[in-house]
Amino acid sequence: xxxxxxxHQRRRPPTASELAGIPWLKLLRxxxxxxxxxxxxxxxxxxxxxxxxxxxxxxxxxxxxDGLLKMSADNAQGQTMTFTGVPPGGWFGEGTAxxxxxxxxxxxALRPSRxxxxxxxxxxxLLDHSIGFNRFVMDQLNExxxxxxGAREIDRMNDPDxxxxxxxxxxxxxxxxxxxxxxxxxxxxxxAYLVGLSRQRVNEALxxxxxxxxxxxxxxxxxILDLQALRTSVPARG
DNA sequence: TCATTAAATTGTT
DNA sequence: AACAATTTAATGA
Numbered sequence: 001x002x003x004x005x006x007x008h009q010r011r012r013p014p015t016a017s018e019l020a021g022i023p024w025l026k027l028l029r030x031x032x033x034x035x036x037x038x039x040x041x042x043x044x045x046x047x048x049x050x051x052x053x054x055x056x057x058x059x060x061x062x063x064x065x066d067g068l069l070k071m072s073a074d075n076a077q078g079q080t081m082t083f084t085g086v087p088p089g090g091w092f093g094e095g096t097a098x099x100x101x102x103x104x105x106x107x108x109a110l111r112p113s114r115x116x117x118x119x120x121x122x123x124x125x126l127l128d129h130s131i132g133f134n135r136f137v138m139d140q141l142n143e144x145x146x147x148x149x150g151a152r153e154i155d156r157m158n159d160p161d162x163x164x165x166x167x168x169x170x171x172x173x174x175x176x177x178x179x180x181x182x183x184x185x186x187x188x189x190x191x192a193y194l195v196g197l198s199r200q201r202v203n204e205a206l207x208x209x210x211x212x213x214x215x216x217x218x219x220x221x222x223x224i225l226d227l228q229a230l231r232t233s234v235p236a237r238g
Numbered sequence: 239t240c241a242t243t244a245a246a247t248t249g250t251t
Numbered sequence: 252a253a254c255a256a257t258t259t260a261a262t263g264a
Contacts, residue, residue, distance in 0.1 A: 187247060200252095203249065219247065219258050 011041040014116060018042055018065050022116060023089055023178045027132035039122040045069075045109040052093070052103045060117030063091035064179070067113020068186060070194065071105045084151065085110070085194045087171050087186070089179025092144075094137050097123050110190050143175045159235045160197055164205035167195045168215065168222060169230040185221045208236065 014037070019025060022040070025033055042065065045051055051062060051069060069086040083105065086092055096103055097120050109115075118126075126133040147170055154166045168191070171177065171184055188206065192199040206222070209215045214229040215222050224230070 188249095189247080199248090200250085207249090217248090 011043045011117070014040050014042045018114070018116065021065055021089065021179055022063060024091070024133060024136040027136050028126070028130055029132070032126060032130045032133065036118065036122060036126060039119050041117045041119075043115050043117070045113045045115055047109055047111050049109045051107040051109065051115050053106050054104060055102050057102050058093065058096050058100060058120050060119055061091065061093050061097045061123045062107065063116045063118075064088050065114035065116050066179070066185075067115075068110045068190060069113060069115070070108050070110050072108065073105050080106075082194060082196065084147070085167075085171055085186075085190075087177045087180045087184060089177045091140065094123075094140060098127075110193065111187075139175065143173065147173065147176065160201050161205045161208050162233065162235060163195050163197065164191070164202055165209055165214070165230050165233045167191070168209070168224075169227060172224050172227055172230070183218070183221050183223050187220055191222075209233075 014022075019037060019040075025036060028036060041060070045067070052060075054073060064086050066088045069090075070082055071084050071086060071092065072080050072082045074080050086107070092107070093103065100120065127137070150166065150170065154163055154170075157163050157166070168184070171186070172180055174180075188202050189199050191206075192202040195202060197205075206215070206217050209230070210217050212229065212233065214224075214226045214233065216225055217223075
């Protein structure tokens with residue numbers, strides 16, 4: 001089930017519809033865009049596949065076309081710590097790509113996913129030539145910083161309903177994950193993995209959030225009704 | 239296109 | 252963890 005990176009084997013050029021789902025392309029000038037499009041590779045990751053692993057040299061800056069990825073790291077005790085999920089429209093690894101270091105996280109597919117990769121050399125060329133690209137990367141870093149600070153607060157929360165609410169809100173972040181839209185495709189089992197709760201407890205939390213009117217639970221996904229309510233919701237009966 | 243069947247996901251205990 | 256109910260996906264006429 002858990003195998004080595006398959007993205008590095010079966011890759012292909014992106015299709016038109018895949019390109020349409022890459023948010024930063026529309027910020028580039030035509031010549032910049034042409035160069036980016038020519039170098040982008042797309043790969044299909046099966047469930048459980050590792051898109052990149054800790055310690056490997058950086059080859060690509062990655063983005064999710066569709067599917068769902070998990071960002072995690074192994075601590076000294078050998079336990080896996082999950083940081084966040086990466087839904088469609090999300091691009092990650094710019095920090096390590098900037099410094100041309102090795103990956104600091106494992107990125108694993110939670111379900112069959114299509115992953116795009118921009119070669120690190122093109123990434124640097126765009127940084128050197130494109131104002132629009134620089135702006136995107138800066139916004140991205142800024143937003144991600146805010147989200148990671150928020151994630152620390154989530155970890156300290158003991159109310160499962162709140163944890164699910166805040167984790168969902170993070171996945172619906174329109175800046176980091178513009179491909180998600182109104183409907184996040186995620187199963188309750190997948191959400192349970194990300195949040196670190198049992199599927200039963202997640203199911204219960206989703207029912208509470210739906211009763212509050214902030215989401216609608218659908219088969220294989222969650223529809224957002226009130227993102228602000230998810231972000232700021234307060235423990236019930238308290 | 240429709241009906242049947244298998245697989246996935248959900249809701250509940 | 253196990254189970255039944257529900258929804259989707261796949262298959263073939």
